[in-house]
Amino acid sequence: MSLWYEEEWSGGTRFSVKIKEHLHSEQTPFQRLDVYESWDYGRFFSLDGYIMITDKDEFVYHDMIVHPAMAVKPDIKKVLVIGGGDGGTVRELLRYTTIEKIDMVEIDERVVRVCQEYFPVTACGLTDSRVNLMFADGLVFVRGAQEASYDLIIVDSTDPIGPGEGLFTEDFYRNCFRVLSADGILVNQNESPYYDHNRRELERAYKKIKAVFPIALAYQAHIPTYASGHWLFGFASKQRHPVEDVDMENWKKLGLETKYYNSSLHYGAFALPTFVKEYLK
Amino acid sequence: MSLWYEEEWSGGTRFSVKIKEHLHSEQTPFQRLDVYESWDYGRFFSLDGYIMITDKDEFVYHDMIVHPAMAVKPDIKKVLVIGGGDGGTVRELLRYTTIEKIDMVEIDERVVRVCQEYFPVTACGLTDSRVNLMFADGLVFVRGAQEASYDLIIVDSTDPIGPGEGLFTEDFYRNCFRVLSADGILVNQNESPYYDHNRRELERAYKKIKAVFPIALAYQAHIPTYASGHWLFGFASKQRHPVEDVDMENWKKLGLETKYYNSSLHYGAFALPTFVKEYLK
Numbered sequence: 001m002s003l004w005y006e007e008e009w010s011g012g013t014r015f016s017v018k019i020k021e022h023l024h025s026e027q028t029p030f031q032r033l034d035v036y037e038s039w040d041y042g043r044f045f046s047l048d049g050y051i052m053i054t055d056k057d058e059f060v061y062h063d064m065i066v067h068p069a070m071a072v073k074p075d076i077k078k079v080l081v082i083g084g085g086d087g088g089t090v091r092e093l094l095r096y097t098t099i100e101k102i103d104m105v106e107i108d109e110r111v112v113r114v115c116q117e118y119f120p121v122t123a124c125g126l127t128d129s130r131v132n133l134m135f136a137d138g139l140v141f142v143r144g145a146q147e148a149s150y151d152l153i154i155v156d157s158t159d160p161i162g163p164g165e166g167l168f169t170e171d172f173y174r175n176c177f178r179v180l181s182a183d184g185i186l187v188n189q190n191e192s193p194y195y196d197h198n199r200r201e202l203e204r205a206y207k208k209i210k211a212v213f214p215i216a217l218a219y220q221a222h223i224p225t226y227a228s229g230h231w232l233f234g235f236a237s238k239q240r241h242p243v244e245d246v247d248m249e250n251w252k253k254l255g256l257e258t259k260y261y262n263s264s265l266h267y268g269a270f271a272l273p274t275f276v277k278e279y280l281k
Numbered sequence: 282m283s284l285w286y287e288e289e290w291s292g293g294t295r296f297s298v299k300i301k302e303h304l305h306s307e308q309t310p311f312q313r314l315d316v317y318e319s320w321d322y323g324r325f326f327s328l329d330g331y332i333m334i335t336d337k338d339e340f341v342y343h344d345m346i347v348h349p350a351m352a353v354k355p356d357i358k359k360v361l362v363i364g365g366g367d368g369g370t371v372r373e374l375l376r377y378t379t380i381e382k383i384d385m386v387e388i389d390e391r392v393v394r395v396c397q398e399y400f401p402v403t404a405c406g407l408t409d410s411r412v413n414l415m416f417a418d419g420l421v422f423v424r425g426a427q428e429a430s431y432d433l434i435i436v437d438s439t440d441p442i443g444p445g446e447g448l449f450t451e452d453f454y455r456n457c458f459r460v461l462s463a464d465g466i467l468v469n470q471n472e473s474p475y476y477d478h479n480r481r482e483l484e485r486a487y488k489k490i491k492a493v494f495p496i497a498l499a500y501q502a503h504i505p506t507y508a509s510g511h512w513l514f515g516f517a518s519k520q521r522h523p524v525e526d527v528d529m530e531n532w533k534k535l536g537l538e539t540k541y542y543n544s545s546l547h548y549g550a551f552a553l554p555t556f557v558k559e560y561l562k
Contacts (some may be wrong), residue, residue, distance in 0.1 A: 004295070012299035012320030018292070019453070039293030040476070041477035057475075058552070194338075194505050195321070222503065222554070224475050229510025230503035264552035271549030273341070273503070273541040 005036055007049060009227040010079070010195040017041060017051075022120060030163045032170040035118045041225060043118060045086070047111070048162055051225045053086050059123060061189075062088035063261040064221040064233055064269065069152055069185045070096055071251040071266055072242045080179070082138035082167060084156035085111030087123035088278060093154075094125045095256055102131045103150075107163050108133040139166035142175040151181050155188035168201070170208040175234070177212050190218060193276045194228035198211040202232060204281050205266035209236050218280055219269040221260070232276070237247045242269050286317055288330060290508040291476040298322060298332075301369070304399060309391035311541045322506060324399060326367070329443055332506045334367050339403060340400060342470075342541040343369035345502040345514055350433055350466045351377055352532040352547055353523045357432040359372065359462070363419035365437035366392030374435075375406045375536055383412045384431075388444050390416040417553035420447035423456040425481045432462050436469035441482045449482070450512070451489040454517070458493050464520040471499060474557045475509035483513060487561050490517050498523060499549040499561055502541070513557070524551050 003019040017038050024035035024045075035045045037076060042055025066089055068199065076096070081089050081104040093102055104126075106112055112133070115123045126133055134141070138155070153176050158164035166172055167188070177188045186209075191202040202218075210216040213236035223231040235242050248263040272280075284300040298319050305316035305326075316326045323336025334342065347370055351357060357377070362370050362385040374383055385407075387393055393414070396404045407414060415422070419438070434457050439445035447453060448469070457467050468488075472483040481500075491497040494517035504512040516523050529544040553561075 010321055014297040016295040016297065018294070027336075040291055041293075059556075084400070145368075174401060194503075220503070222475075222509075224511060225507040228503075228505040230505060259556045260554040262552075262555045262558075265554060268549030268552030271543075271545035274543045275340075275540045277543075 005038070005046070007051060010197060011071060013195070015227070018043075024114060026110065028108050030108045030145065031158075033110060033114060035114060044193070045114070045118065047158055051224070052158075053088060053119070054225050057223060057225055058086070058088050060221055060223050060260045062092045063258050064155055064219070065089055065156055065187060066086065066092035067220060067256075067258060067261040068235065068242060068266055068269065069187050071155070071248060072237070072240050072246045073151065073183065073185055074098065074247070074250055078150045079103070080105070080145070080150045080153045080170060081221060082141070082153065082157060083107070083152065083164065086115040086119055087112070087126045089123060089154055089156045090128070090131055091125040094128055094130065096254075100130065103134065104131060105136050105138045105141045107135070107137050115211045123167050137166070139169070139172050142172060145175070145179045146182045147178055150179055151184050153180060153184070153186045155186070157189060160205065168205045168208070170211060173212040177238070180238060184235040184237070185240065186213065186234075188234045190232040190234045192226065192228040192230050193232060193279055194230050197260050198227060199279060203249055203279055206234065209234055215239070215241055217270060218272060218276070220272060220276070221269060242265060286327070288327070288332060291478060294476070296508070298325075299304045305395060307388050307391065308358060310343065311389045312439070314391060316395060325401065327397070328439055331440065333404060333439075334369060334400070335506050336505055338504060339367075339369050341502055341504050341541045343373045344430070344539050345500070346370055346435055346468060346470060347373035347439055348537075348542040349500060349516065349547055349550065350435070350468050352529060353518070353521050353527045354432065354466055355528070355531055359431045361386070361426070361431045362383070363422070363434065363436045364388070364445065365435065367396040367400055368393070369409040370411055370435055370437045371409070372403060372406040375409055375411065377535075379413065381451070384415065385412060386417050386419045386422045388416070388418050418447070419562065420450070420453050423453060423460055424516065426456070426460045428459055429462045431460055432465050434461060434465070434466070434467045438456050438470065440472065441486065448484045449489070451492060454490050454493040457510060458519070461519060464518070467494065467515070467517040467519065468485060469515045471513040471515045473509040473511050474513060474560055475511050479508060480560060484560055487515065490515055491547060494518060496520070496522055498551060499553060499557070501553060502550060503559070524548060
């Protein structure tokens with residue numbers, strides 16, 4: 001007997017992972033949440049049948065959603081994380097001693113509680129004194145948040161289908177802009193440019209973000225457990241260009257050890273393939 | 282009823298593609314060769330159960346195995362291609378009018394004939410007058426080849442298991458070095474750094490190539506139909522450094538339209554994640 005977790009990457013493509021044990025399964029008020037122990041990826045969890053993080057490669061995603069923005073704007077003090085229930089984004093942010101406060105707004109408390117139980121290495125930072133954890137709808141939260149109250153907003157959400165949907169609307173991006181300080185930055189997880197249905201979502205989100213922020217770019221990473229392995233992040237900024245205005249020497253001086261991100265890769269991540277640049281035109 | 286092609290990416294991971302039609306299947310003297318029509322990737326073929334090229338993303342692989350070296354050394358005149366039976370590498374090389382001669386040494390004539398029938402867009406260049414197509418063992422061929430007779434060698438082979446095995450030996454690399462001109466370049470398809478069994482092959486090949494060439498680096502691309510989607514190429518050179526000694530302005534002047542490769546991506550491809558750099562140390 002063998003047990004396989006199977007994920008639909010598109011109508012005609014499936015990605016399957018051999019499972020040692022199905023550790024947990026529940027229907028939260030927002031989504032279906034499953035935790036597995038696998039042979040190749042260690043422990044992982046999925047929401048509505050899509051892998052969110054695995055022990056093996058969560059470092060790629062969390063490196064890339066945090067460090068590029070921190071390198072571009074080293075004086076970030078106040079951060080808003082929307083989503084990010086597994087805690088990996090907060091864990092990476094906490095490595096910067098210059099950050100004074102992290103507000104984290106996760107819609108689904110069950111994701112946090114289950115990750116605290118099953119992914120202690122990822123969730124470890126959530127109880128830090130600099131972290132203010134709230135269980136609320138991110139869209140509603142930014143509507144009510146004060147003007148210019150954050151230097152960085154990270155949208156670490158699920159895809160534009162399901163509970164993450166509102167985080168890909170122009171209303172949401174406009175409120176992020178308002179809530180960000182004068183040279184604030186918004187980073188969000190985007191989609192893959194590879195499969196048509198992902199790409200269409202990506203183009204739609206990118207168009208909206210471009211309508212709001214003067215600087216809006218995408219950057220990429222290799223995340224083999226996400227559809228196609230070619231994953232994009234959005235970088236939107238009021239003033240600073242992530243390639244032209246970055247001082248990588250300064251970031252290097254911090255001496256942070258990172259398993260994926262590094263100073264050369266910062267530039268490389270923004271060097272998109274021609275076909276991706278065409279989509280985002 | 283639905284038909285699925287299933288590939289083992291590792292013992293605990295499978296990648297499955299929904300098939301419209303199994304167009305061709307044969308056991309050649311060297312390997313099992315299958316051609317399929319799929320929903321997501323158009324037509325593709327596999328050797329011994331591993332996808333070689335698909336209509337959807339062959340451009341990534343062929344852009345990346347050819348253009349970086351051509352940008353680094355624009356005066357390349359004589360090229361040796363080992364493997365490359367589908368013809369995509371030759372097709373990209375032929376776009377450079379400065380190339381005078383391409384010797385192509387493919388061990389398996391059946392791969393060429395089947396690709397000429399099923400992948401005319403990829404195989405189109407194989408009948409060009411500048412191409413000298415030979416069916417022979419690449420390892421034996423380079424042993425017998427004249428000193429300094431090529432400016433560029435491209436090893437477009439299968440993985441280090443099966444008929445491609447000899448193309449990952451130090452004997453082979455030493456002969457490539459001998460056969461290359463004074464500032465010649467060797468490019469080979471490597472492996473993924475992601476799964477342990479791939480990574481071990483990668484480390485082994487890289488160590489051997491480093492023992493022979495003064496400059497030996499790896500660069501990466503997103504190829505979603507290869508295991509993990511994170512694929513590496515080896516760049517070995519007698520003199521020219523692919524990042525420090527490249528004149529991208531010169532390459533841009535050629536005006537080649539490429540769907541993946543571009544002048545910024547050239548640098549980005551060599552900017553490897555930290556964990557990959559550690560493996561290659």
